[in-house]
Amino acid sequence: MADIETFKQENRVFAPPAEFVKNAAISGMDAYHAMCKEAEQDYEGFWAKLAKQNLQWKQPFTKTLNESEAPFYKWFEDGKINVSYNCLDVHLENGNADKTAIIFESDDATVTRVSYRELHKKVCQFANGLKSLGVKKGDRVVIYMPMSVEGVAAMQACARIGATHSVVFGGFSAKSLQERVIDAGAVAVLTSDVQVRGGKQLPLKAIVDEALNMGGCDTIKNVIVYKRGSGEINWVNGRDLWLHDVVAGQAETCEPEWVDAEHPLFILYTSGSTGKPKGVQHASAGYLLWAVLTMKWTFDIKPNDVYWCTADIGWITGHTYIAYGPLAVGATQIVFEGVPTYPNAGRFWDMVQRHKASIFYTAPTAIRSLIKAADADEKIHPKQYDLSSLRLLGSVGEPINPEAWMWYYKNVGGEKCPVVDTFWQTETGGHMISPLPGATPQVPGSCTLPLPGIAAAIVDETGNDLPDGNGGILVVKRPWPSMIRTIWNDPERFKKSYFPEELGGKIYLAGDGAIRNKDNGYFTITGRIDDVLNVSGHRMGTMEIESALVANSMVAEAAVVGKPDPTTGESICAFVVLKRPRPTGDEAKQIAKELRDWVAKEIGPIAKPKEIRFGDNLPKTRSGKIMRRLLRVLAKGEDITQDVSTLENPAILDQLKEAQ
Ligand code: PRX
Numbered sequence: 001m002a003d004i005e006t007f008k009q010e011n012r013v014f015a016p017p018a019e020f021v022k023n024a025a026i027s028g029m030d031a032y033h034a035m036c037k038e039a040e041q042d043y044e045g046f047w048a049k050l051a052k053q054n055l056q057w058k059q060p061f062t063k064t065l066n067e068s069e070a071p072f073y074k075w076f077e078d079g080k081i082n083v084s085y086n087c088l089d090v091h092l093e094n095g096n097a098d099k100t101a102i103i104f105e106s107d108d109a110t111v112t113r114v115s116y117r118e119l120h121k122k123v124c125q126f127a128n129g130l131k132s133l134g135v136k137k138g139d140r141v142v143i144y145m146p147m148s149v150e151g152v153a154a155m156q157a158c159a160r161i162g163a164t165h166s167v168v169f170g171g172f173s174a175k176s177l178q179e180r181v182i183d184a185g186a187v188a189v190l191t192s193d194v195q196v197r198g199g200k201q202l203p204l205k206a207i208v209d210e211a212l213n214m215g216g217c218d219t220i221k222n223v224i225v226y227k228r229g230s231g232e233i234n235w236v237n238g239r240d241l242w243l244h245d246v247v248a249g250q251a252e253t254c255e256p257e258w259v260d261a262e263h264p265l266f267i268l269y270t271s272g273s274t275g276k277p278k279g280v281q282h283a284s285a286g287y288l289l290w291a292v293l294t295m296k297w298t299f300d301i302k303p304n305d306v307y308w309c310t311a312d313i314g315w316i317t318g319h320t321y322i323a324y325g326p327l328a329v330g331a332t333q334i335v336f337e338g339v340p341t342y343p344n345a346g347r348f349w350d351m352v353q354r355h356k357a358s359i360f361y362t363a364p365t366a367i368r369s370l371i372k373a374a375d376a377d378e379k380i381h382p383k384q385y386d387l388s389s390l391r392l393l394g395s396v397g398e399p400i401n402p403e404a405w406m407w408y409y410k411n412v413g414g415e416k417c418p419v420v421d422t423f424w425q426t427e428t429g430g431h432m433i434s435p436l437p438g439a440t441p442q443v444p445g446s447c448t449l450p451l452p453g454i455a456a457a458i459v460d461e462t463g464n465d466l467p468d469g470n471g472g473i474l475v476v477k478r479p480w481p482s483m484i485r486t487i488w489n490d491p492e493r494f495k496k497s498y499f500p501e502e503l504g505g506k507i508y509l510a511g512d513g514a515i516r517n518k519d520n521g522y523f524t525i526t527g528r529i530d531d532v533l534n535v536s537g538h539r540m541g542t543m544e545i546e547s548a549l550v551a552n553s554m555v556a557e558a559a560v561v562g563k564p565d566p567t568t569g570e571s572i573c574a575f576v577v578l579k580r581p582r583p584t585g586d587e588a589k590q591i592a593k594e595l596r597d598w599v600a601k602e603i604g605p606i607a608k609p610k611e612i613r614f615g616d617n618l619p620k621t622r623s624g625k626i627m628r629r630l631l632r633v634l635a636k637g638e639d640i641t642q643d644v645s646t647l648e649n650p651a652i653l654d655q656l657k658e659a660q
Helices: 004-009 018-023 028-041 043-054 083-093 116-132 149-161 174-184 205-213 243-247 285-297 316-328 347-355 364-376 402-412 491-498 542-550 585-602 628-636 652-657
Strands: 100-105 111-115 140-144 164-167 188-192 194-197 200-203 222-226 240-242 266-270 278-282 306-309 332-336 359-362 392-396 419-422 456-459 471-476 508-516 523-528 532-535 538-541 555-565 569-578 611-614
Touching: 028 043, 043 285, 083 116, 083 149, 083 285, 083 316, 100 116, 100 149, 100 347, 111 116, 116 149, 116 243, 140 149, 140 174, 149 164, 149 222, 149 316, 164 174, 174 205, 174 266, 174 278, 174 585, 188 205, 200 205, 205 222, 222 243, 240 243, 266 316, 285 316, 306 316, 306 347, 316 332, 332 347, 347 359, 364 402, 392 402, 402 419, 456 508, 471 523, 491 508, 523 532, 532 555, 532 569, 538 542, 542 555, 542 569, 542 585, 555 628, 569 585, 569 628, 585 611, 628 652
Parallel strands: 100 332, 140 164, 140 188, 164 266, 188 222, 222 240, 306 332, 306 359, 359 392, 392 419, 569 611
Antiparallel strands: 100 111, 194 200, 266 278, 456 471, 471 508, 508 523, 532 538, 555 569
C-alpha cells in the first residue's frame, strides 16, 4: 500500500495539454464545475436529461429516481430498454455497421477483427441458441470464459434475452465456481475447453465438471463450451453442448427482450469482510448510462480512437469498460487474451505500437511489474517502441504510487498524455472519482475530484463531515444511476454493508479511507478500512482466506493480514496455528506449501498466501479477540511499539516475528 506521507507531500501538478483541452468532451475546469453545479441544483433533472440523451429507450421513463424504499433506490423505473440493443443495433442503424468493434489479439498474437455488424450477428445467434435451450428472461447464466470475442458475445447475448449473467473469473477454483453457481441458482454455464495464457493451455471445462460434481448445482441444465483448444475433454451427454453446435443454423437477428430499467443485468461476486463473497447486483439502464457517460467523460472517447482496457471480463472493469461501455459508444477496442509478460514484458508496448492504440487503461500492479522488467532488460523498455498513437492513459484497481505514476506518464505517455487515476468499485458500476483528461490538473497518486453528479465526501464514524486535510471514511451522499442495487439473495447484508445505521442508513459506505487536500479538494484513497485486501488489484477478503485455511484438517486457527508489497500493492500473510505442534525448518516449509496449494484449490491461485507463519497460538486479548493490528505490524517486519498490556499471551509475538 502506498505510504500516505508520500501522497501528502506530493506537489507535482500536471495540467492537461492545451490541444487535449480544446477537443475534450468536458473542456476545462469551468465546464466541470458547471456540470457539478447543474447536478446540485436539479439532481433528478441532471440525470434525466443525460439518460434521455445517451440511451435508446423502447419506452421512455417518466420517473427518474424513486427513493421511497431507500437504500433500495430505483432509477428510471418505468422505462423499458435493452442493453445489447444499445451496444450493437444502434450502430447498425447509424452507419457504423462496418466499423471495427473488436480487435482481438490471441496469446500467440493472431489478430481477428470483428465489425459491429459481425458482432451483432454473433450475439444474435448466441442469444437465439440460448433461447432454443430454454434460457429466458430472469434466468441466471454463469459465464466462466477466457478473454475472447465469444466471452464478450456471451455477456451481450444474455443481456439481449434478459438473462442475468454472473461472470466468474477464470482464475477461480472449482469450489468458488460451485458456490457462485449455487448462490445464483444458475440454469447454464458458458465456458470453454481451455484458456490459453503465456503459451500454455489451461483447463476450464474440467474445472466446471469438478464444480458441478461437488453437488448442489441441480439448477444447471446445460454447459455450453466454446472450443478454444485442441485437446480432448470430458463430456456429459445431454448436458454439455459445443457452442458452435448451439449457434449453428440460428437466425442472424434476434429481437431484443425489452426489460424494465431496473431489470438485473448481472451479478458479480466480490469479496467483503465476511467469509462469503457477495453477489453484487446491477440494474440495466442506470448501469449502462454511467458506462456510456464515463466512456465519454473520463476516457473522452472519440470515433477514431483505438481503445484498450487490459482487464479481464471476470472483473467489474472488464464488464463496464470492455463488455458494455466501449460497445455502447461505438468504439473500436482491443481485446487481449494473453498476459503482459509473454512472449516478453514488452507485449503491451508492442501491441500499442502495432494496433496504434490511443487510449490505454491498466492496473498499477501491471505498471509496477513492467517497470521492474524494463529496468532489467532495456530491450523491452517502452522507449524502444513507437507509442506516439497514445493520447490518454488510465489506471484502475488500487492506489497508484507517485513513482509508478511518473514512470507511466513519462515513459508510456511521453509526457503528453493525461493520466486518469480512476477510483471506483464493483459496487459503483463505473468511475466515481477521477480526473477529467481535458480539465483536471493531475497530481500523481491522487484520483482528484468526483465526477459530475457523484456526491463523494469524507466523514467520521458517525457520518459527520470532516474538514479537508483530515483522513476519514469515504462515502457517497446521494444515490447515482449505476450503484449496486442489492446483494443477490441477501438484502439485509446489502443494507448493513453499504448503508449502515451508524451513518444514518442512507449514505453509501465505500469501505475505503480517504483524505481530501486542503488546497484543491483533491481526494487520495488511503486504502480499505475493512478486512478486505487488494493484491495485484484483485480484491480479497481476509476472512475468506481464513475460512479456507481452517477448512484444512491440519489447521486449528488462522489469521490473515495484508503486507505492503512493492509490486502487488499488498501481499497475503497468514498466521497459522496447527492442531499438531508448531512445525519448524523443512517441515514448516512443506506444510506451508501444502496450505498454499489448499487455498488455491479452495478459492483460486490468486488467494494463495505469499507467506505463512506458524505459531503455538495467535496474539489475543483476554476476551479472545485476535489482535490483527499487531499481526499487521509483525507481517511488515517492524517492531511492536504499541501497548500490548491487554494481550493474554504477549510471548507469542516473538514466535510470530520471523517468517520460517
Ligand atoms: O480499495 C479500492 C481499490 O479497489 C477497491 C475496489 O475493488 P473492486 O471492487 O475489485 O474494483 C476494482 C476495479 C474498479 C476499492 O474499494 N481501488 C480501485 N480503484 C482505485 C482503488 N484504490 C485507489 N485508487 C484507485 N484508483
